[in-house]
Amino acid sequence: MKIKSVRGTHDLLPESVALWQKIEAEARGVFQLYGYEEVRTPILERSELFARSIGAESDIVQKEMYTFSDSKGNTICLRPEGTAPVVRAYLEHGLDHDGLIHKLYYIGPMFRHERPQKGRYRQFHQVGVEVLGSDHPALEAEVIEMLERFLHKLGVKGLRLLLNSVGCAKCRPAYVKVLQEELNKRQDELCPQCQRRSTTNPLRVLDCKVPACQPVIDELPSILDYLCDNCRQHLEKLRSYLDLQEISYEVTPRLVRGLDYYVGTTFEMVSSELGPTQNAVVGGGRYDGLSELLGGPPGKGFGFALGIERLVVLLEDTLDSRRPRPDVFLAYLDEGALKESFGLAQELRHQGVFAYIDFQERSLKAQMRLANRLGSRFTCIIGEDEIQSGQFPLKRMEDGHQVTLDREAIASYVIEDGVTTS
Ligand SMILES: [Zn+2]
Numbered sequence: 523m524k525i526k527s528v529r530g531t532h533d534l535l536p537e538s539v540a541l542w543q544k545i546e547a548e549a550r551g552v553f554q555l556y557g558y559e560e561v562r563t564p565i566l567e568r569s570e571l572f573a574r575s576i577g578a579e580s581d582i583v584q585k586e587m588y589t590f591s592d593s594k595g596n597t598i599c600l601r602p603e604g605t606a607p608v609v610r611a612y613l614e615h616g617l618d619h620d621g622l623i624h625k626l627y628y629i630g631p632m633f634r635h636e637r638p639q640k641g642r643y644r645q646f647h648q649v650g651v652e653v654l655g656s657d658h659p660a661l662e663a664e665v666i667e668m669l670e671r672f673l674h675k676l677g678v679k680g681l682r683l684l685l686n687s688v689g690c691a692k693c694r695p696a697y698v699k700v701l702q703e704e705l706n707k708r709q710d711e712l713c714p715q716c717q718r719r720s721t722t723n724p725l726r727v728l729d730c731k732v733p734a735c736q737p738v739i740d741e742l743p744s745i746l747d748y749l750c751d752n753c754r755q756h757l758e759k760l761r762s763y764l765d766l767q768e769i770s771y772e773v774t775p776r777l778v779r780g781l782d783y784y785v786g787t788t789f790e791m792v793s794s795e796l797g798p799t800q801n802a803v804v805g806g807g808r809y810d811g812l813s814e815l816l817g818g819p820p821g822k823g824f825g826f827a828l829g830i831e832r833l834v835v836l837l838e839d840t841l842d843s844r845r846p847r848p849d850v851f852l853a854y855l856d857e858g859a860l861k862e863s864f865g866l867a868q869e870l871r872h873q874g875v876f877a878y879i880d881f882q883e884r885s886l887k888a889q890m891r892l893a894n895r896l897g898s899r900f901t902c903i904i905g906e907d908e909i910q911s912g913q914f915p916l917k918r919m920e921d922g923h924q925v926t927l928d929r930e931a932i933a934s935y936v937i938e939d940g941v942t943t944s
């Protein structure tokens with residue numbers, strides 16, 4: 523029996539990788555203009571990192587993390603998300619001591635042992651941004667503007683920005699209390715999960731996507747009515763900076779995060795093209811409480827994580843994923859000509875020309891068929907005569923136009939033709 527890939531993982535074949543590379547290249551290009559630098563943290567982390575940040579009782583840590591013991595008895599896991607590792611690295615390397623704002627981004631795989639569904643994988647990939655060391659609302663607006671710029675450059679359309687504040691340690695507890703009281707009155711209208719969360723983590727009821735819960739959720743009190751002056755002003759300032767950048771948003775009071783280390787701003791970008799429930803492409807927010815949970819001093823952090831697989835769903839139809847075409851296909855008549863082609867190909871490649879040779883020693887006709895299939899821009903047929911004379915026939919496939927060139931002139935001819943025609 524053939525061995526198959528692990529359930530919940532997927533191979534990216536070359537025609538898909540083209541799109542992934544484009545996404546990664548646009549991310550790097552755009553983020554750099556805003557002063558962001560890439561950070562690469564290990565895929566392996568101590569499980570404790572996520573037990574402390576996301577919570578030992580959370581579904582992620584309890585059920586979804588790939589956890590194992592190494593030979594020394596350390597409990598190690600495959601990272602389920604990217605923020606805690608970045609903050610760990612920031613603290614571990616003392617980046618918090620230099621008084622600077624650190625603007626970091628990462629691109630890479632995350633792992634969660636969830637039930638695989640369409641668009642949801644056990645190894646999934648994220649582009650994430652974290653800005654550490656400031657809580658200025660303009661910086662949040664800048665991150666959101668950068669994210670929009672990136673998505674716009676990729677050609678993603680129809681995304682809506684949802685914005686909210688989840689309050690702080692000062693104002694949130696009062697809201698949670700009112701929320702809990704309200705939920706207690708309406709237990710029998712809620713789904714089983716919401717009934718449980720009403721006591722364990724009432725804020726998470728607001729995320730519930732079960733249709734039966736929606737009328738109840740719509741009538742719950744809004745966190746916006748409970749924000750303290752600081753939180754209210756912060757949200758107002760953020761909105762004014764977004765307005766300055768002409769970024770539209772919808773204030774969505776039910777957009778919350780169920781973790782205590784989140785304070786203030788949260789946001790999401792959603793697309794109706796992804797369906798009614800798993801419709802978020804990006805989730806982000808402020809997580810000032812995280813540094814202390816990880817044993818650091820009080821800190822400031824804001825960021826987002828974007829699911830590449832979901833982005834790919836939105837872009838699949840719009841991008842040209844054709845494979846690169848050879849510039850020159852070198853066809854040979856015999857073994858001597860193959861040797862000549864082999865050397866010529868090397869010279870062409872050193873000059874930046876994509877040269878292709880079919881090594882199957884087939885007929886000229888078969889070689890030309892392959893050249894066509896690959897969409898080669900030029901072909902060059904090499905035999906004894908060409909080797910003797912040092913003159914090579916270069917045929918442009920598009921229109922059959924043929925020139926005869928010295929061996930050394932081929933590369934520049936191909937490069938110049940590419941410049942004038944494309
Ligand atoms: Zn507050």
Ligand SMILES: [Zn+2]
Binds near residue numbers: 713714716732735
């Ligand atoms: Zn529910």
